Amino acid sequence: MSTKMPVNLTINGETFNVEVEPRWLLSDVIRHQVGLIGTHVGCEQGVCGACTVLIDGKPERSCLIFAVQAQGHQITTVEGLTQNKPDLTPLQQAFQNHHALQCGYCTPGMLLTATALLETEPHPNEHRIREALSGNVCRCTGYQFIVDAILEVAGDSKEASR
Amino acid sequence: MKPATFEYRKATTVADVVQWLKDAPDGKVIAGGQSLVPLMNFRLARPSVLIDINGIRALHHVEYDGSTLDLGALIHHQEIADHPEIQKKFPVLTVAARHIGHWAIRNRGTLGGSLAHADPASEWPAAMVALQAEIDVQGSPGVHRVPASEFFLGYYTTVLEPDEMIVGARVPATGASRIGFAEVARRTGDFALAGAFVEDCLDGTGFVTWFGVSDKPQRIAVALPPARETSWREALEQLTLNDVAEDKIALAIEIAERALKHSALVGAAYFGAHAIRGRD
């Protein structure tokens, strides 16, 4: 029953051939088999959003997907945002400028959700941002500086969006 | 919080699924898995075989022929929320879809999965009952249609046989009546404390379908005079309520009132967040 299956995962444009048990969660495989530790696990209950990755460009919970299910899909993790360049992306830079992270545990999930939001909707207002982020829990920041960082990239000022 | 072992099978046809379910009665179909996988992580669900239906392309469709909206079981909540034709012809589905979970959940969770899970506090079972949809079910003898009103039996239970699966739902056009939606949840994305679809037939009568207040959604005919409290109370009496405390009854009534008010809105106002969540 616990025999392993070969799976090809496409993560951040690279292909990884791994052997997994069917029951292994995508989050665990990304972290412990592929070694991309930027994807964090906060609850395995589908609630906290820390494990959010992009699957074919859309934010999804990697703790609620089995790795065997992810074959044939494009997975993006936080490590993929910078595309092997040393510089931070404008969104990451905005997070640093606005002090949008403290312990940093929720940050990868936040960045991926925000990246997807800005991709589908380049100029969201504060209300839309908060709604899109509502599935990503942050325990440290109270969200305000995260929202500010995303507003900056959205080319919007706090005042204009209120 | 790690699932027990299971055998994984990837289906490409519904016939495969039906056969595999027959072979393994404690097998389980996974669509989006947004309710199933948490249960598996808790080891509260431990299927021997997990049948992944995400590869069955035929279940991933939305079609509207002018009278019926045909939704494949694998349509994601977010796809319903974003679908322009649904927004035009079935705006209440758009609004309801936006209330399901969070974005990441809506991107993966499916209509069929939600209907099969039959959580009485979730939006889709109530939507299907309120809109008098039919659920397409496939088993060994083939596909049969079950009226949504007969599909849900109670908490997390449906008429689905162990070797059957949902392949889609067919929602008839709503005609002249207007349908509104309202829901109150503790936070964005949480299951409803109380929610309702209310259909106003514009002749002083209508229908209400609550969710989150009873064991299953039921469409109940109501008179809609200007003072409606008694109508709602009588309707609630027909349900097996989760909680008969007066504040819960009052909340259900309030939500029905808000859904009715929502039904009268048009255009952008109908889709505004305040239309549903806002105060009077």
Add this chain to the structure above:
Amino acid sequence: MTEQAMRPQFMGARVKRVEDPRLLTGQARFLDDIDVPGMLEVAFVRSPYPAARIMGIDTKAAKAAPGVRAVIAFEDCPVVLWQKDAYEVGQPVLAHGEVRYVGEPVVAIVAENRYVAEDAAELVTVHYEPLEPVLDMYRSIAENPRRVHENASNVFFYKKYTTKGFDEAFPAAAHHLQETFRTTRQTAVTLEPRGTAAMPDPASGRMTVYASTQSPHRIRGDLAELLGWPENQIRVIVPEVGGGFGMKANTYPEDVVVVWAAHQLRKPVKWVSDRTESLLTDVHARDDIHEVEVAFEDDGRIIAIKDHLMADGGAYPAYPFSGAVGETSLASRVLPGPYQIPYIETEIHCTYSNKTPLGAYRGVWGPIASFVQEGIVDRVARAVGRDPAEVRRINMIRPDQFPFRNAAGMVYDPGSYGESMEEALGLIGYDTFRTRQTELRKEGIYRGIGISVFVEPTAMASSEAGSVGYESVFIRVEPTGKVTAAFGLGPTGQGHETTMAQLIADQVGVNVEDVVILHGDTDSAPFGGGTGGSRSGPIGGGAALVAGREMRQRLVKLAAHLLEAAEEDIELGNGQAWVAGVPDRAMTIQQLAEIAYTHVKRIPAGMPIGLELVARYQPERSVSFSNGTHVAEVDVDIRTGMVQVLNYVVVNDCGRLINPLIVEGQIYGGVAQGIGSAFLESLRYDEDGQLTTTSLMDYLLPEATDVPRMMTKHLVTPSAGEGGIKGMGEGSLIGAPAALVNAVSDALEPFGVMVNRLPVTAEDIRQWILA
């Protein structure tokens, strides 16, 4: 030289955090990211009963399961977490003969990975004989239905305090009221769960322990003591920590079991809590009852408060301190808050129960005491028919009264109590609020405003994290002129690598990016108390200032000698030392450092070789009080009971700021936690003693849509300590719940509602309206 120190370049600036790039790119290493070949993982078999005798444990099947390396019970690892000088009982790291709360670890499975460890855990059979659980505080005081520990009274802490003259003053007042305030169990819920990894170092024979903790040296000391090993045989490394909030200040049973297993198996072993385990077994907090009576005059002057404080400490005292004692004993001393209430009488009962041990959660006593204190003021205001702000003004400690000794004997250093309130009321537009409120009520909109003026004891001689009252810094100017400084702090997201670098850079005269801050490795960091109790800024920062200054003096001495100038004429800055007024007569700090390490003959007589030193700082005062005011504006939907927070203002005074950006981040985060505390978060036990909130679907954390945009203003009343710094990590969560629930009380004034519980739920509100 002093002139520059008075014009700091980095202290007070909104410096971006040096921690961020690694966290933003997914490169940071948290506990579960520690992975070495052959590492084993642990799963625990935990008690399903709140109280039961263990009649037998059968581990045969588990031991035989594939991938399992060890199955451990108390007999194998007989360690008890027992602070013997303070408590009559301790917690065995694995249950011994009896289980006393749901979730208590009973057996540990060590296996190839977590999946198979959990498989094997299911194969362990424990035979229990259930006992009647002790679940109610009042009954527990009366040893009813029984004792939690056969050989110890259920009341494990008792204290009574009365201000002299209380007995005469209390009855003499014109009016009296009483109220019972209740807080429900809550917990920190760090987004990164707890975890521990341990690996024997084959070269040295020592044990390396990776711990997700706030107090690296404390956990090293605890492990050494509990396992009977010399301290220098243990190296604790704290990786990136994903939040602590007091909850990671304890040493837990799992920590000991993991280290013991690594030692026995001579293998790397790791355990990371899952979310259900964390809700069951991370220390809980806030399980308190305050039975309060208040004596006051016609004008709202509060004369005396009588408070019977009770806290449910759970099944064992958390190690090494019980949160129940922390929550009550300090609350009893700071209950008068910023008000000059002359008399107080407090009586405290802390009791055992068959629930999870109570420990620390940000603010510890503070959110509870502020909720009670501000609830009292609002009740008095309503009773005498005066505006709540006015009643606060009447009672507020005036600036000329500092240092102020409160009725419980706590001495407050200067703060901006009244000023912070006036500023906050101005920012939210309080003077026009009542008119707006009246108009809105006519439309059926119930809007309320809540005021919370708080005091926050910081930099305490001892707190949950620091059993020591000082912090230490090892500082070194490297031969290249760059600066490295190591701290005994245990940051969990506060940004110490940035703030401590700011302080040191100013002193040493280098740029902030030239300073590297080390922490969390007991092999490199000097002994320190750790992070908690709002002590890292004032005490750790104070130590940074002292260390930086001592290094500066050394550099100045060296530069004066080499530049042939008087020491008082040497200036340092931008990586240079120069003679004041003669900028050409200069040397870089790199040149100085090179000489200090390599051309040592050029060092002046009497000066040590190299540029390294250790400095320690212990504030003279045993506590320094930050203060501030929170004002919340909310709408209460009386039909659904839902509360929407519309506006939120914080005026905060934590003395001199090291980095306003970081201070504001702390404030916003604390307010969000306050929204959770006030409206959402609740650990609930059913009547059988089962915790029913074991997932984040049941224990509700505030989401981005629950938190409003907040406004902050800083006031600065410096402390008497180093740098004028006061602590501020907890104040925002201390102030917020009171402001929020008082706003609900204010909104529902037409219904006669006064909130007396935390959290207040939509259901509570609906039921109050209907009643």
